[in-house]
Amino acid sequence: xxxxxxxxxxxxxxxxxxxxxxxxxxxxxxxxxxxxxxxxxxxxxxxxxxxxxxxxxxxxxxxxxxxxxxxxxxxxxxxxxxxxxxxxxxxxxxxxxxxxxxxxxxxxxxxxxxxxxxxxxxxxxxxxxxxxxxxxxxxxxxxxxxxxxxxxxxxxxxxxxxxxxxxxxxxxxxxxxxxxxxxxxxxxxxxxxxxxxxxxxxxxxxxxxxxxxxxxxxxxxxxxxxxxxxxxxxxxxxxxxxxxxxxxxxxxxxxxxxxxxxxxxxxxxxxxxxxxxxxxxxxxxxxxxxxxxxxxxxxxxxxxxxxxxxxxxxxxxxxxxxxxxxxxxxxxxxxxxxxxxxxxxxxxxxxxxxxxxxxxxxxxxxxxxxxxxxxxxxxxxxxxxxxxxxxxxxxxxxxxxxxxxxxx
Numbered sequence: 001x002x003x004x005x006x007x008x009x010x011x012x013x014x015x016x017x018x019x020x021x022x023x024x025x026x027x028x029x030x031x032x033x034x035x036x037x038x039x040x041x042x043x044x045x046x047x048x049x050x051x052x053x054x055x056x057x058x059x060x061x062x063x064x065x066x067x068x069x070x071x072x073x074x075x076x077x078x079x080x081x082x083x084x085x086x087x088x089x090x091x092x093x094x095x096x097x098x099x100x101x102x103x104x105x106x107x108x109x110x111x112x113x114x115x116x117x118x119x120x121x122x123x124x125x126x127x128x129x130x131x132x133x134x135x136x137x138x139x140x141x142x143x144x145x146x147x148x149x150x151x152x153x154x155x156x157x158x159x160x161x162x163x164x165x166x167x168x169x170x171x172x173x174x175x176x177x178x179x180x181x182x183x184x185x186x187x188x189x190x191x192x193x194x195x196x197x198x199x200x201x202x203x204x205x206x207x208x209x210x211x212x213x214x215x216x217x218x219x220x221x222x223x224x225x226x227x228x229x230x231x232x233x234x235x236x237x238x239x240x241x242x243x244x245x246x247x248x249x250x251x252x253x254x255x256x257x258x259x260x261x262x263x264x265x266x267x268x269x270x271x272x273x274x275x276x277x278x279x280x281x282x283x284x285x286x287x288x289x290x291x292x293x294x295x296x297x298x299x300x301x302x303x304x305x306x307x308x309x310x311x312x313x314x315x316x317x318x319x320x321x322x323x324x325x326x327x328x329x330x331x332x333x334x335x336x337x338x339x340x341x342x343x344x345x346x347x348x349x350x351x352x353x354x355x356x357x358x359x360x361x362x363x364x365x366x367x368x369x370x371x372x373x374x375x376x377x378x379x380x381x382x383x384x385x386x387x388x389x390x391x392x393x394x395x396x397x398x399x400x401x402x403x404x405x406x407x408x
Contacts, residue, residue: 015275027281039092088296116244119277144196149201176195208226341385346381353371
């Protein structure tokens, strides 16, 4: 707990410094005539779609595309309404200028409710969310243990902030503890320790031992960041992910979630404390210096969230299909790794992986060969993504064709 207070004090001191200089920033919706955004031709506020619209109206709270919104008001909005009438199809500026629309307050509030989280912050993509979070909260001289199979965006975030890095063997708790123990015994004063992992790994389809990692992180005074990109929507009753399924929300520093996978919408978000959110709003270059997502996309988020939360039947079907397909391949002598709806068939050789994928594509399946550097050298593979709406007969047929293609 002492180390947690140290990190939070670091953030608080930085924010207090900004306040004393009059530089503390918060996200505010548009107000008044638009002389702030980058909507130079007026397309973002609907000039082309609505010739009658006033150039200066923009996304002001009284304009037709900028009214204050709530999840209940827009739960039934249609995509055509979102795209054509109610809200802008452009973010038109960064969120700290005129790009913060009230709809994102509604989305972030709904996300907090879903995860029972203190705060959420919408970002433009999963890559920028991970890279931005990591490069903002971790400083040079801090120490970070990162699973060797973590996604490229995590590696990029670490490259930017230049900490002392420890790459631990995939899901190897003993190796992780070895690094934690050594660092805890010699950590420089004022430096923090972090552990970063994915909850479900995108190329191996296996879960991290999150509960055990949390215990180790707490034992050695490290802060845990979890990328939930591939588990969001698919784990736990309500679908909020593995961290919530395991009841670990209050024991992790932050989680990162994407909309473009199971949720089917553009964008991403970071869950954490209100202090973390303030720190990111004021320090994260990936938020400060990029155009916001269009308010129209916020409509899709508000339409999607109640559906995903209620879709336990879809999650059950997904689990059933994944278990069935792993078993089908095993019956045909095709080994897989993991046990999730991401089904890797490791073929080793790049040429062989391409040959098998091509044979399956010729039969009408969109299955790709995954090769280095996306996966380690010598582990080229098929990455088969199972969905809730795949019919059992189709999975059985695919299993036959995978086995045949491998045999050549």
